[in-house]
Amino acid sequence: MxxxxxxxxxxxxxxxxxxxxxxxxxxxxxxxxxxxxxxxxxxxxxxxxxxxxxxxxxxxxxxxxxxxxxxxxxxxxxxxxxxxxxxxxxxxxxxxxxxxxxxxxxxxxxxxxxxxxxxxxxxxxxxxxxxxxxxxxxxxxxxxxxxxxxxxxxxxxxxxxxxSRSTTPAPTSSSSKGKGKRQSQTLSEQPGVVAPVYPPKDSANSSVDVASISSISGTIASVGLGPSGAVREVDVDVTGSGGTGDVDHDRSGTSDV
CATH class of the missing domain: 3.50.80.10 (D-tyrosyl-tRNA(Tyr) deacylase)
Incomplete structure (x- = not known):
């Protein structure tokens, strides 16, 4: 973010x-x-x-x-x-x-x-x-x-x-002792607070059938990969009788033109 x-x-x-x-x-x-x-x-x-x-x-x-x-x-x-x-x-x-x-x-x-x-x-x-x-x-x-x-x-x-930023996540263990037992709490961990509902991460449906890409008439502009190397999103620049545009196929299986 x-x-x-x-x-x-x-x-x-x-x-x-x-x-x-x-x-x-x-x-x-x-x-x-x-x-x-x-x-x-x-x-x-x-x-x-x-x-x-x-x-x-x-x-x-x-x-x-x-x-x-x-x-x-x-x-x-x-x-x-x-x-x-x-x-x-x-x-x-x-x-x-x-x-x-x-x-x-x-x-x-x-x-x-x-x-x-x-x-x-x-x-x-x-x-x-x-x-x-x-x-x-x-x-x-x-x-x-x-x-x-x-x-x-x-x-x-x-x-x-x-x-400059540290690449090590802040410690989250609650077993530490002393004044620095825990430096911070997320809002959802604070007593009496109901955590807001964020959308779930869709890790199970994170791949795209690469074989289907060849059926698209156009030029592959970019292929987005997830952390595991699976294809998450494909951006294709296409040309047709109506002009040019982008086809964005994301990991949810939907395409936006």
Whole structure:
């Protein structure tokens, strides 16, 4: 997961010319969900967004308070283009999570953030819609967060704003002794909290019949492989009487043109 966090005086989202969400002082968070994201990725980003000290204190001291400390608001906007790669000059978005599981994941992400802060403080845009985002960046202050060093990596170091990241996952054993018994808890492990429901990982149906690729008229632009080496997604550039286009065959067995 990637997130672009901006400290704002105000921000709003409009769809078809109508404002659907707006906030005052707080954070605008652009959220990019990649196809390997798990609930732990969302938890890392949420914790960093809500605890990062991006605001001044009452005496003007810089980097002293978090958005929760100032009772600020958070406007989240889903943005799959944060996962873009380029094939020449054409952006490729196949590292982003596909629409159906992506929408479910984003909904669970918002639910978890609301539980970690307060429902009235978390606003969002409209998933999958063409949106117009307006903001007044204060500073400007813009921070890039990532839950992993790369999309294809299976290691999940804590979200960081620096260029260097550890590739060793944070310890999760509860048997450690001393003050550092456990450095962090996911929201689902906290007493009395009902965990949001994220879409399940589809590991059983993660392959594509490669033999069927030869029946497609076009050029194979890219083949996405899963961690085990199984084909997860095929992007084919095709040409027909109606023009050109892309056929994206994903691991769920569906094709989008």
């Amino acid at each position: 990637k997130a672009v966090v901006q400290r704002v005086v105000n921000a709003s989202v409009a769809v078809d010319g109508q404002t659907i969400s707006s906030i005052g002082k707080g954070l605008l968070v652009l959220v990019g969900i990649d196809r390997y994201d798990e609930p732990s990725d969302a938890t890392q980003i949420i914790k960093k967004v809500l605890t990062a000290r991006l605001f001044d204190d009452d005496q003007g001291g810089m980097w002293k308070k978090s958005v929760k400390d100032i009772d600020g608001e958070v406007l989240c906007v889903s943005q799959f283009t944060l996962l873009a790669n380029f094939k020449g000059s054409k952006p490729d978005f196949h590292e982003s999570m596909s629409t159906v599981p992506g929408k479910a994941y984003y909904s669970a992400f918002l639910d978890e953030m609301k539980k970690a802060y307060h429902p009235s403080k978390i606003k969002d845009g409209q998933f999958g819609a063409m949106m117009q985002v307006s903001l007044t960046n204060d500073g400007p202050v813009t921070i890039l967060l990532s839950s992993r060093s790369s999309v294809s990596s299976k290691s999940t170091p804590a979200a960081s704003t620096s260029g």
